[in-house]
Amino acid sequence: MPLDEQKRIVAALDEAFAALDRARILTDGNLSNSQALYESVIENIFSVRSTWPSEDLSKRVRFLDYRGKTPPKCDNGIPLITAKNVRLGFIKTEPEEFVEENAYEKWMTRGFPEVGDVLFTTEAPLANVAQLQTPGKVVIGQRLITMQTDRDEIDPGFLKWSLLSPQMQADIHSQATGATVLGIKAKLLKKISLHVPASIELQKEVAFGCERAFANKVELERLYTSKLKDISALRQSVLERAFAGELN
Known part of the structure; x- marks a missing residue:
């Protein structure tokens, strides 16, 4: 290949890669901004909690x-939910684990979780929160506390978002202990203040606003993550075309 042609290809690659780098930096920034915007919205919603x-x-x-109990696992049966499944605002299906059907009632002696109950991780990681949406029986595993409310007085969705709010997360982490793995003792968690408006309708409005902000964040993350993958694929495509002599 003539030297002039080599120089032309290198210059074209430099220009293409510079444009792709600018697009990647912009998309990375948008991805970070979507998280910051979501956090700002939730914090603003709960900024009036002192009036409740x-x-x-x-x-x-x-x-x-x-906590402190390890149920016997099997290949299939009743779904087991552990701290590994509970993320910030949702329950991840993986890892998928099970407990034998005939062990359920013998094991769940402290009460039965219900759809809508709030799951809280006490350590590794601390203060991940999600609502149980799985119909039917489930077993709750280690490092999790299930929170149940009188639903005529406290909407479970409101409780979830209260626990996820920056204000209450700060309250929880202020009581955490552990040099390498942060955790909170149940007796300290129980003393954390919960601010609740008297109106159940207002609670549901708060929860709805938080859910909408969360859904918007998830959609933006999906779009920007997809765009980052496209940018990476396009970079590889440009390289392949250059080596194949197809770059104009």
């Missing part, structure tokens, strides 16, 4: 605590 009546969590919420 407050009590210790233990006075408004029932705790089902199966």
Whole structure:
């Protein structure tokens, strides 16, 4: 290949890669901004929580605590949910684990979780929160506390978003202990203040606003992550075309 042609290809590659780098940096920034915007919206929604009546969590919420127990697992049966499944705002299906059907009632002696209950991770990681959406029986595993409310007084969705709010996350982490792995003792968690508006309708409005902000964040993350993959694929395509002599 003549030297002039080599120089032309190198210059074209430099120009293409510079444009792709600019697009990647812009998309990375948009991805970060979508998370920051979401956090700002949630923080703003709960900025008025000081005007709501407050009590210790233990006075408004029932705790089902199966920590310290390790259920016998099997290849199929009743779904087992552990701290590995509970993320910030949702439950991840992987890893998928099960407990034998005949062990369910023997194992779940401290109470039965219900659809809509709030799951809270006490360590590794601390303070991930999600609502149980799985119909039918489930077993709750280690490092999780199930929170149940009187649904005529406290909307479970409101409880979830209260626990996920920056304000309450800060309250929880301020009581955490552990040099390498942060965790919180149940007795300290129960003393964390829960601010609740008296109106169940207002609670549901708050939860709806938070869910909408979360859904918007997830959609933006999907779009920007897809765009980053496209940019990476396009970069590889440009290289392949250059080596094949197809770059004009």
